[in-house]
Amino acid sequence: MTTNKHVLSWIEEMAALTCPDKIVWIDGSEEQAEALRREACSTGEMIKLNEEKLPGCYLHRTAVNDVARVEDRTFICTTRKEDAGNINNWMAPAEAYEKLGKLFKGAMKGRTMYVIPYSMGIVGSSFSKIGYELTDSIYVVLNMLIMTRVGTDVIKAHGDSPDFVKGLHAKADLDEKNRYIVHFPEDNTIWSVNSGYGGNVLLGKKCFALRIASWLGRKEGWMAEHMLILGIEKPDGETRYICAAFPSACGKTNLAMLIPPAFLREKGYKVYTVGDDIAWLRVGEDGRLWAQNPENGFFGVAPGTNEQSNPNALATTKKDTIFTNVVHNLDDNTVWWEGLDKNPPKNAVDWKGNPWDCTKYNKADKSTCGAHPNSRFTAKAINCPCLSKEFNNPNGVPIDAIVFGGRRAKTAPLVYQSFDWEHGSFVGSIMASETTAAAAGAVGVVRRDPMAMRPFVGYNMGDYFAHWLEMGGKIPHPPKIFHVNWFRTDDDGNFIWPGFGDNLRVLLWMLDRCDGKVGAEKTAIGYVPNPEDIDITGLDLDKKTLEELLSVDKDSWLADIQNIREFYALIGDTVPAALQEQLNALEERLSK
Ligand code: OXD
Numbered sequence: 001m002t003t004n005k006h007v008l009s010w011i012e013e014m015a016a017l018t019c020p021d022k023i024v025w026i027d028g029s030e031e032q033a034e035a036l037r038r039e040a041c042s043t044g045e046m047i048k049l050n051e052e053k054l055p056g057c058y059l060h061r062t063a064v065n066d067v068a069r070v071e072d073r074t075f076i077c078t079t080r081k082e083d084a085g086n087i088n089n090w091m092a093p094a095e096a097y098e099k100l101g102k103l104f105k106g107a108m109k110g111r112t113m114y115v116i117p118y119s120m121g122i123v124g125s126s127f128s129k130i131g132y133e134l135t136d137s138i139y140v141v142l143n144m145l146i147m148t149r150v151g152t153d154v155i156k157a158h159g160d161s162p163d164f165v166k167g168l169h170a171k172a173d174l175d176e177k178n179r180y181i182v183h184f185p186e187d188n189t190i191w192s193v194n195s196g197y198g199g200n201v202l203l204g205k206k207c208f209a210l211r212i213a214s215w216l217g218r219k220e221g222w223m224a225e226h227m228l229i230l231g232i233e234k235p236d237g238e239t240r241y242i243c244a245a246f247p248s249a250c251g252k253t254n255l256a257m258l259i260p261p262a263f264l265r266e267k268g269y270k271v272y273t274v275g276d277d278i279a280w281l282r283v284g285e286d287g288r289l290w291a292q293n294p295e296n297g298f299f300g301v302a303p304g305t306n307e308q309s310n311p312n313a314l315a316t317t318k319k320d321t322i323f324t325n326v327v328h329n330l331d332d333n334t335v336w337w338e339g340l341d342k343n344p345p346k347n348a349v350d351w352k353g354n355p356w357d358c359t360k361y362n363k364a365d366k367s368t369c370g371a372h373p374n375s376r377f378t379a380k381a382i383n384c385p386c387l388s389k390e391f392n393n394p395n396g397v398p399i400d401a402i403v404f405g406g407r408r409a410k411t412a413p414l415v416y417q418s419f420d421w422e423h424g425s426f427v428g429s430i431m432a433s434e435t436t437a438a439a440a441g442a443v444g445v446v447r448r449d450p451m452a453m454r455p456f457v458g459y460n461m462g463d464y465f466a467h468w469l470e471m472g473g474k475i476p477h478p479p480k481i482f483h484v485n486w487f488r489t490d491d492d493g494n495f496i497w498p499g500f501g502d503n504l505r506v507l508l509w510m511l512d513r514c515d516g517k518v519g520a521e522k523t524a525i526g527y528v529p530n531p532e533d534i535d536i537t538g539l540d541l542d543k544k545t546l547e548e549l550l551s552v553d554k555d556s557w558l559a560d561i562q563n564i565r566e567f568y569a570l571i572g573d574t575v576p577a578a579l580q581e582q583l584n585a586l587e588e589r590l591s592k
């Protein structure tokens with residue numbers, strides 16, 4: 001398939017280590033993909049679903065001990081520990097190669113090694129980067145075929161270059177005590193062993209497009225961020241683009257695919273999806289920041305996805321989709337998950353492969369769920385009804401606004417705008433959110449998650465902050481930076497803001513701010529909307545509640561300051577002085 005000697009000698013070395021029975025190159029053809037699907041169904045690795053109702057769709061179950069990203073087993077291996085920083089787990093590269101080398105030794109005996117040549121980003125675009133993943137899992141191959149651009153075109157575009165990301169994955173025996181997701185940014189290398197869960201094994205996604213790419217971005221003067229990209233078409237036909245960073249499973253896919261409320265639809269507003277998870281951002285010749293989605297599909301959280309919350313995502317999953325860890329409806333050979341509709345199947349198998357009795361389902365007890373809370377769909381971007389026509393534009397799209405957000409029951413108001421890029425970088429650096437099921441560990445605990453990148457920065461978090469500040473100096477016309485919180489609750493714990501499509505009302509306020517069309521109140525934390533500037537037409541929300549949503553509770557902010565100081569201290573002395581000064585200034589403003 002290739003004559004690239006750098007690729008060939010690396011594959012030879014990895015094959016000598018893992019000892020596969022055979023090596024198969026993935027060419028990106030439909031014939032080969034279909035043969036692999038058939039093989040996976042014949043071994044039980046996948047189940048073919050109802051061809052009439054869900055054409056081209058399959059169900060897969062991971063091992064029960066292997067259902068989410070494992071941050072405690074994820075490592076950044078740099079020569080100097082300080083280059084990985086205190087937030088990442090670190091191992092010396094030699095130690096990691098030796099330790100994992102033992103786990104990979106002979107791991108593919110009796111198995112096939114698949115070679116997946118893939119491009120993150122449009123093949124051949126100057127935005128894009130090439131990787132090769134070696135894996136012994138057909139499930140990984142079929143997911144990578146959806147999530148990335150794979151095959152002979154990539155090999156051609158790569159040519160003889162020594163520049164590519166080398167990914168090695170083996171399921172081995174799925175032993176969680178020996179599960180490792182390890183990155184060697186100095187060598188452009190990723191090794192993943194003993195897992196079959198997407199976030200740990202689809203190496204183009206979190207491992208390459210965020211951890212390795214963030215390292216490369218710092219070196220080369222661009223940014224790799226955990227951000228969705230959406231376009232808002234206004235009634236006059238102009239489309240404006242926004243990037244937004246929220247922690248995992250906090251609604252990025254829903255926001256990226258939102259459907260405007262009826263009164264805005266009638267006025268002519270439309271929303272288009274460019275990406276739902278990752279953005280690569282570069283400074284364009286026009287001095288603006290341009291974004292491209294390096295992925296080619298969506299690896300979305302299934303539970304909660306329904307006709308109301310995200311009809312576009314649901315429509316996207318109706319064909320050519322791989323469902324992982326959802327309920328199997330045996331009556332019509334389709335799938336189901338909590339929150340899909342109110343008709344759970346009667347004759348069903350749960351995500352663990354056991355018969356599932358929907359009458360025993362109790363919302364408060366996750367162990368009664370039929371689908372795992374982090375169950376997923378892997379779906380093709382081209383099947384998304386609201387995909388942007390710029391999705392395949394090799395130049396990306398110009399960004400007007402960057403939005404940070406998290407799940408906070410109380411502290412953060414519905415929306416505020418930072419004073420400038422430096423303050424906006426500070427706002428990103430102090431982001432916090434209540435944890436979700438996307439990563440292993442307790443759910444619902446507040447943790448600081450700067451720029452939603454805590455699990456994904458491939459180097460020292462303080463240096464990452466410095467990179468944000470440096471980039472500010474390189475963007476003559478930077479986007480405005482905002483912070484949102486869709487998850488504010490009342491004293492009974494109910495969400496106050498309706499969310500979903502109605503979030504467009506807040507995005508439109510942002511665009512008005514970008515255009516200097518509306519004023520705002522300057523508060524200690526940033527610019528907060530004048531309530532009359534958020535259009536609440538048709539909402540069951542009075543002005544007083546809106547004021548409550550926009551209020552800044554100084555005491556809870558002051559209580560947060562100490563927590564932020566501790567977090568900065570944890571990162572250490574790489575936190576830029578400018579951000580420490582921003583924190584002091586915030587405290588001073590709040591104390592006035
Ligand atoms: C994801 C995640 O899968 O952030 O996108 O965990």
Ligand code: MN
Pocket residue numbers: 226247248249277
């Ligand atoms: Mn994500």
